[in-house]
Amino acid sequence: MTGVTAGLSSKLALVVDDSAMQCKLLSVLLKQQGYRVVTANDGARAVVMYIKYQPDLVLMDVNMPIMNGYEAAKRIKALDKKDNLCPLLFITSLDSEQVYLECIQAGGDGILVRPFTPELIKAKIKSIQRVSDLYSQVKSLQQEQQKDAELAEQLMSGVIESRNFARDKIGILKKAAALFSGDIQLTALSPNGNLNVLLGDFTGHGLRSSIGAIPLAETFSAMTKKGFSLNEIIHQINQRMYKLLPTDLFLAATFVTISNHDKSAYIFNAGLPATYVFDQYGETKFQIESCHPPIGVLPNLIKDVGLTIVPVEPTDRVVLISDGIVEARNIAGDMYGFNRFERDAREALVQERNNLTEHILHKVTEFCQHVPQEDDISLIDIPCSGWEQKQRSNTPRFESKQTNHPGSEENVSWQWRLYLTGSRLAAINPVPIAMSQIQELEGRAEHWQNVFTVLTELFVNALDHGVLKLDSEMKSSPQGFLQYFKEREKRLKSIDKGFVDIELQCYLMPNSGRLVIRISDSGQGFDFDSYQSILNQEEDEADEACQKLCGRGIKLVYQLCESLEYFNNGAAVTASYSWQDE
Amino acid sequence: MALKKFVSDDGKKITISVDERFDFSVHQSFRDAYIDADTIGSEFILDLSKTTYMDSSALGMILLLKDHVEKSSSSLKISKPNDTVNKVLEIAQFHRLMTIER
Numbered sequence: 177m178t179g180v181t182a183g184l185s186s187k188l189a190l191v192v193d194d195s196a197m198q199c200k201l202l203s204v205l206l207k208q209q210g211y212r213v214v215t216a217n218d219g220a221r222a223v224v225m226y227i228k229y230q231p232d233l234v235l236m237d238v239n240m241p242i243m244n245g246y247e248a249a250k251r252i253k254a255l256d257k258k259d260n261l262c263p264l265l266f267i268t269s270l271d272s273e274q275v276y277l278e279c280i281q282a283g284g285d286g287i288l289v290r291p292f293t294p295e296l297i298k299a300k301i302k303s304i305q306r307v308s309d310l311y312s313q314v315k316s317l318q319q320e321q322q323k324d325a326e327l328a329e330q331l332m333s334g335v336i337e338s339r340n341f342a343r344d345k346i347g348i349l350k351k352a353a354a355l356f357s358g359d360i361q362l363t364a365l366s367p368n369g370n371l372n373v374l375l376g377d378f379t380g381h382g383l384r385s386s387i388g389a390i391p392l393a394e395t396f397s398a399m400t401k402k403g404f405s406l407n408e409i410i411h412q413i414n415q416r417m418y419k420l421l422p423t424d425l426f427l428a429a430t431f432v433t434i435s436n437h438d439k440s441a442y443i444f445n446a447g448l449p450a451t452y453v454f455d456q457y458g459e460t461k462f463q464i465e466s467c468h469p470p471i472g473v474l475p476n477l478i479k480d481v482g483l484t485i486v487p488v489e490p491t492d493r494v495v496l497i498s499d500g501i502v503e504a505r506n507i508a509g510d511m512y513g514f515n516r517f518e519r520d521a522r523e524a525l526v527q528e529r530n531n532l533t534e535h536i537l538h539k540v541t542e543f544c545q546h547v548p549q550e551d552d553i554s555l556i557d558i559p560c561s562g563w564e565q566k567q568r569s570n571t572p573r574f575e576s577k578q579t580n581h582p583g584s585e586e587n588v589s590w591q592w593r594l595y596l597t598g599s600r601l602a603a604i605n606p607v608p609i610a611m612s613q614i615q616e617l618e619g620r621a622e623h624w625q626n627v628f629t630v631l632t633e634l635f636v637n638a639l640d641h642g643v644l645k646l647d648s649e650m651k652s653s654p655q656g657f658l659q660y661f662k663e664r665e666k667r668l669k670s671i672d673k674g675f676v677d678i679e680l681q682c683y684l685m686p687n688s689g690r691l692v693i694r695i696s697d698s699g700q701g702f703d704f705d706s707y708q709s710i711l712n713q714e715e716d717e718a719d720e721a722c723q724k725l726c727g728r729g730i731k732l733v734y735q736l737c738e739s740l741e742y743f744n745n746g747a748a749v750t751a752s753y754s755w756q757d758e
Numbered sequence: 759m760a761l762k763k764f765v766s767d768d769g770k771k772i773t774i775s776v777d778e779r780f781d782f783s784v785h786q787s788f789r790d791a792y793i794d795a796d797t798i799g800s801e802f803i804l805d806l807s808k809t810t811y812m813d814s815s816a817l818g819m820i821l822l823l824k825d826h827v828e829k830s831s832s833s834l835k836i837s838k839p840n841d842t843v844n845k846v847l848e849i850a851q852f853h854r855l856m857t858i859e860r
Contacts, residue, residue: 379814423825424818428850447850469851473821478854499849551813 190231191215192222192248193267194240202235202267205294209301219243223251232308233301234264236284238275246282253283261311263304321383328386332360336393341365346373347533347557351500351549358385359498359554362393364400367611367628369436371563372400372409375496375556376429376471377448388427388472391416402608403628406433406442407483410471417472427471430464430496434488436563437729438657441488446470449502450514456491458522485658490561495521495532500551504544512543532557589684590617597675601639602668606678607631614680614691623755626736627691630751633729634695635676640664642699642747643674674698690738690754701745760784763791774823775805780816780843788819792826800832807838812846824856835859 189211191202196217203213214229216222220243226234234252238245249264256262266279269290279287286304288297329352340348340363348361358378365371374396378385395416399409410431417427428447435442445451447470453462468482488494497517504512517536524535533555540553592613594606611628640646644667650660679694734740739752761784764773774791776784792802804820806812820836827834836858839847847858 377814379818424815424822426818426821428814449849466849466851469854470817473855481854 186212187233188212188214188229188231189233189235190222190225190229191235192217192219192240192245193235193237194218195237198237198267202297205297206233206235206301208294209298219245219248219251222248223255226252227255230262232262233305234262236264236266238266238268238270238279246278249279249282249284261308263308265300265304324383328383332386332389336389337361339393339397341371345559345562347531347555349533349537349553349555349557351537351553353500353549353552359500359552360389360392361554361556362396363556364397365563366400366433367403367625368632369563371434371558372396372406373432373434373494373496373556373558374429375448375498375554376427377498377500377552377554378427379425385425387425388417388421391420392427399608402611403632404608405605406431406444408605410444410446410482411477414471414477415475418475421472426473428466428499429471432494432496432558434494434558434560434563436490436561439487439489440485440657441492441494441560443484443486443494444468444482445484446482449497449499451497452495452518452521453486453488454493454495454521454525455489456525458525460518461492462486485661487655487657488560492560493525493532494558494560496554496556496558498552498554500549500553501536501540501555503551504540504549504553505547506544507547512540516543587683589682589689591679591681593677593679595675595677598672601643601674601676602671606676607635610678610680614682618682618689621755627693627753630693630733630736630753631678633733634693634749634751635678637729638676638695638697638699638749641702642697643671643676644668645699688754688756690752693751693753694748695751696744696748699747701742701747761787761791765795770799771801771803773803773805775807776809778808778810780806780809780812780819782813782815785815785819789822792823798830798832800830802827802832802834804834804836805838806836806843807840809843810840812843814850817846817850817852820852820856833857 187210189206191199191206191213192215193199193202194217199215199217203215206213211233214225214231216225218240222234222236223243225231234249236245236249240248245266245268249266252262252264263285264283266282266284266287267290268275268279268287271289276287285307286300288300337360340346340361342363342365346363350359350361352359360374360376360378362374362376363371374392376392378388392413395413396409399412404412421427426447430446430448430451431442431444432451433442441453443451443464445464445466446468447466449466451464452460453464455461462484464484464486467484468478502511502513502517506512516539520536520539521532524532536555537553592610594609596604596606607628610631611624614624614627641648644664646660646664646667650656650663675698677694677696681692681694683690683692730740733751736753737751738754739750741750742748743750760777760779762775764775765771766773772792772795774788776788802823804823824834826832834856836847836852836856838860839858844858844860847853852858
């Protein structure tokens with residue numbers, strides 16, 4: 177009988193007793209319980225056997241030669257640390273409180289006092305085994321969880337965040353409280369040279385908080401690359417997160433666009449601590465507080481709330497922080513707080529330029545000393561310069577202009593048109609739509625970035641100056657840009673008539689092509705004669721005058737295109753862009 | 759207990775009072791406090807006067823309560839958050855979503 181049960185079980189018991197007789201007796205009882213048994217006759221031998229066999233249960237006598245049971249138990253338990261729970265049961269004839277205490281002190285998980293019946297020892301072994309089974313169950317669950325967290329961490333840093341743009345220029349600090357942080361940091365470059373940055377903090381920690389990370393990163397990066405505006409990106413992300421995340425899970429986040437072209441930063445803070453704009457001396461120029469509930473809480477964003485536009489100098493920096501920094505506590509329970517953060521940030525910018533992230537990390541660590549970190553610590557430090565659009569100055573030009581003039585309809589390879597009127601003008605940005613048409617028809621290519629710029633400039637001109645009748649003079653100062661933007665928003669909201677008509681015609685030839693962009697609007701046009709003459713002036717003279725009249729936009733379009741012509745007193749424009757296949 | 763619940767005599771006013779720490783540890787008892795109550799048209803008051811710490815999972819729990827309140831056409835009011843707690847609510851802009859009485 178005993179042999180059969182023993183064969184079925186993989187559990188191994190180590191019996192330690194200096195009496196061979198006792199060893200034998202206990203072995204028989206254990207075998208009846210389905211254990212295989214090994215024995216040792218003193219404490220020192222028991223430790224050796226324990227290391228060799230890694231048993232599932234130890235029965236230990238107290239008084240033995242060479243090394244007693246207490247010492248052996250201590251050594252065995254020291255070997256195990258927290259990795260493993262092999263229950264250790266003392267068996268003794270000494271029935272006193274002192275013995276009991278010493279057994280537990282030595283690391284024993286229980287004690288049995290002789291004399292006992294076989295039934296009692298079987299019951300005791302069963303109960304102690306129950307605890308140990310529970311322990312190994314917990315342990316394997318914990319290991320699984322750890323594996324999941326490692327996977328999430330790998331996904332986050334290895335897959336999502338490694339795709340971030342300009343990781344060398346933007347200071348990013350991330351110190352997770354758990355292995356996997358609920359914080360996410362994304363950066364991407366828009367085709368017009370604007371930099372988009374996101375710092376997000378999902379509710380909670382660990383795997384649960386990572387559900388939204390992939391769709392968030394995908395939407396952010398894809399929409400930025402297609403040239404959608406920050407507002408459009410935030411709207412889309414909010415809708416996705418609202419549908420995807422359960423009610424109690426959301427994303428506190430700050431979105432930033434740095435536009436060197438507008439000399440402005442666009443900041444949307446939904447549920448994070450204040451975002452800072454520091455000047456080169458570390459003085460706080462602006463502090464943008466949260467003004468919208470976190471992303472994913474409401475089905476749609478609250479109207480007219482959220483986006484702040486501030487003028488920035490090239491030497492300024494925009495710094496985003498998560499609450500883990502300001503709420504980091506020291507041993508007295510004080511929080512690091514905003515005042516210390518501002519002071520240390522100033523110190524960093526004055527003393528050790530460009531090392532804001534390391535300096536703050538050093539200061540926070542110094543402040544907290546050995547208090548364990550409760551929340552994820554995240555910071556992004558964005559310099560406000562160096563994001564100018566890369567221009568391809570050597571745009572390949574067409575050599576045989578005469579033979580394939582854009583006007584010759586029969587040669588057109590395809591043609592696409594979008595006619596937007598009234599309120600749809602306020603709701604729809606046609607540029608990404610047009611760009612995705614071009615890319616679907618002609619495939620992806622780096623030089624489409626030029627087309628994006630041309631389309632954006634021409635469309636914005638048609639909408640702003642043609643339909644909305646805004647005066648570009650307003651934009652001459654950085655403060656004026658803010659005013660311009662507000663006025664633009666106001667007029668867009670009440671727009672009920674007017675149109676912008678966009679037409680693309682593509683002419684494909686062997687190894688080259690031409691895209692003709694025609695945009696017309698319902699406006700009155702403008703003083704395009706003087707404007708045309710500016711375009712025809714020499715580079716240097718033209719620059720200043722052109723900036724005054726129309727910003728750098730049109731000059732850039734002029735440089736990118738093989739031809740640019742205005743009609744109908746400036747209310748219609750035709751731009752011709754050509755390329756050669758690479 | 760980290761959480762107390764008082765129901766007025768007519769059963770229409772349900773006050774949930776959270777102790778110092780409002781975080782994931784009270785998740786279950788917080789949910790129990792409202793989920794089974796027969797609460798059509800009741801008035802829920804979330805009393806935070808004793809609360810000194812609140813994290814983002816607490817905000818999540820408040821959103822769940824708000825969901826429940828809306829489904830049972832009841833009302834919800836957050837009552838007496840201290841400065842620290844109010845700061846957390848303010849950063850999350852919860853006053854745009856529900857009534858907060860200081």
